Amino acid sequence: MRSKDLETQLIERALSSLEERFGISKDYFSTHRLFARRNDVWCCSREAGEAEFPQIVRRGLRIARVFEHSVRPTTNAVQLFGHLVKRNRVDLDERETKRFLAGQTQDIHLPEVEGGECVTGVTGVRGVTGVTGGFVVAFHKGYALGIGLLKENKLKSQVPRSRRVLSSFSPSEKRSEEG
Amino acid sequence: MVPRRAARDSLPEKMLERFEEMGFDLSRFVPALLRPPSQAFRINTLKGSREEVLESLAYLEPEPCGWNPLVFRVKKRLKLGNLIEHFLGLIYAQDASSTIPVTVLDPQPHEEILDMSAAPGSKSTQIAAAMRNTGLLVANDVSPKRIPSLTGNLDRSGVLNTVVTRLPGQAYGYIATERFDRVLLDAPCSSEGTLSRSFRTLEIWSESAIKRLSATQRKLIMSAYYSLKPGGVMVYSTCTFAPEENEGTVSYLLEKFPEAIVEPINLEGLNTQPGFSEWRGEEFNPAVKNIIRLFPHEHDGEGFCVARISKPN
Numbered sequence: 001m002r003s004k005d006l007e008t009q010l011i012e013r014a015l016s017s018l019e020e021r022f023g024i025s026k027d028y029f030s031t032h033r034l035f036a037r038r039n040d041v042w043c044c045s046r047e048a049g050e051a052e053f054p055q056i057v058r059r060g061l062r063i064a065r066v067f068e069h070s071v072r073p074t075t076n077a078v079q080l081f082g083h084l085v086k087r088n089r090v091d092l093d094e095r096e097t098k099r100f101l102a103g104q105t106q107d108i109h110l111p112e113v114e115g116g117e118c119v120t121g122v123t124g125v126r127g128v129t130g131v132t133g134g135f136v137v138a139f140h141k142g143y144a145l146g147i148g149l150l151k152e153n154k155l156k157s158q159v160p161r162s163r164r165v166l167s168s169f170s171p172s173e174k175r176s177e178e179g
Numbered sequence: 180m181v182p183r184r185a186a187r188d189s190l191p192e193k194m195l196e197r198f199e200e201m202g203f204d205l206s207r208f209v210p211a212l213l214r215p216p217s218q219a220f221r222i223n224t225l226k227g228s229r230e231e232v233l234e235s236l237a238y239l240e241p242e243p244c245g246w247n248p249l250v251f252r253v254k255k256r257l258k259l260g261n262l263i264e265h266f267l268g269l270i271y272a273q274d275a276s277s278t279i280p281v282t283v284l285d286p287q288p289h290e291e292i293l294d295m296s297a298a299p300g301s302k303s304t305q306i307a308a309a310m311r312n313t314g315l316l317v318a319n320d321v322s323p324k325r326i327p328s329l330t331g332n333l334d335r336s337g338v339l340n341t342v343v344t345r346l347p348g349q350a351y352g353y354i355a356t357e358r359f360d361r362v363l364l365d366a367p368c369s370s371e372g373t374l375s376r377s378f379r380t381l382e383i384w385s386e387s388a389i390k391r392l393s394a395t396q397r398k399l400i401m402s403a404y405y406s407l408k409p410g411g412v413m414v415y416s417t418c419t420f421a422p423e424e425n426e427g428t429v430s431y432l433l434e435k436f437p438e439a440i441v442e443p444i445n446l447e448g449l450n451t452q453p454g455f456s457e458w459r460g461e462e463f464n465p466a467v468k469n470i471i472r473l474f475p476h477e478h479d480g481e482g483f484c485v486a487r488i489s490k491p492n
Contacts, residue, residue: 045312045313045314045339045340047289047291047313048315048340048342051317051342053317053342053344053355054346054354055344055346056342056343057343057345058330059342059343060338060340061334061337061338062334076335076337079335079337080226080337080339097263101266140263141235143227143267143269145266145267163335
């Protein structure tokens, strides 16, 4: 059985990572209840966290998975908290978005990223904001799509299989098809 | 084997007889029942504002449904589930009629609410959005097979205030007596109103199935009422026309709890009919006239039946 200390450590690691890497303040979660199951950190309303019923399948939303050397926020979490992301965000155009939603890995040309190493901390071209190699949040038209792994100018989509969209189209493409 | 596209000929004779007994003009009613209604979506305010979503989807020329400012119909034929707005959880594709029970329930922030038969989650996600992700929403479903679709939709919609449970709905009357501010019982039913979406309904439809479902619904509605706080409100809904499953079930509750109040429902822009007063010689409690019935030949949506019931203090 996991000790309370270990659970607290996991939650702390996840929150610190969200703050350091993406600029999401820990304060944002102060009105929520956080808990850990195995290596996953979950978030729910206080009332949902305290409710007791038989046969509970789950509470709230899984927000991050904690690995030995890194923390990966979930697609569902960044779609909900995406507006709070201040750095390590990459804006994708429509074609790139399509590939990202299909779960593909794609070349991405970010002058700031060299060899997957930490390079910059400033806003660059294409809406790239303070990007370093590692997990980044992919955006399209201001909406957080999900998490990508950026390494050596390649962006590997982390959208889970169950959420991938193979035939999505974006509004402007649809408009041009109709036109 | 039931064909994917059914014609009037594929409807069981007994079903047609029943529809006729309900007073429907079959020449209008059956074609409307078999014709898919306009697609519709609900804007999920947990993920985005009404204005920005409408701006993004303006090219679809969405038409507002009067009774709920977040529900829109789309005349164009396309798969809403393939839109990026759907992937982002900004919209939830669902039939316009199926948004009515939660609109009638009128959930409020910080309440405790039970959705007794929650999968696949269209109504749970609508409740959570109305609660602004606060308080407690218990999304229950007895079927292990249906839980993944429920949790998947809760995830995509960004729902945080939910506890998902896998219990027979009948249990809640015992384990959570007088606990909830509001309860939604969108009961398992014979699904006659959704024939245009799934003709598989015909595989299970029979008069004995209606009888069996009606017995289950009676247990569920009792449990729902027991789990409601004094002063609380519950909504009972089905997507079927069978009076045994609608007025019959609500009348049964009123027989056991005469103090329960079936409240009138007034939703703008909705063409509804009142509940039936009798069926095959059985007189229902007069209060069931406050149930609203939606018929596909009078309303662009699936067939539905909704009752709002309050528990006095």
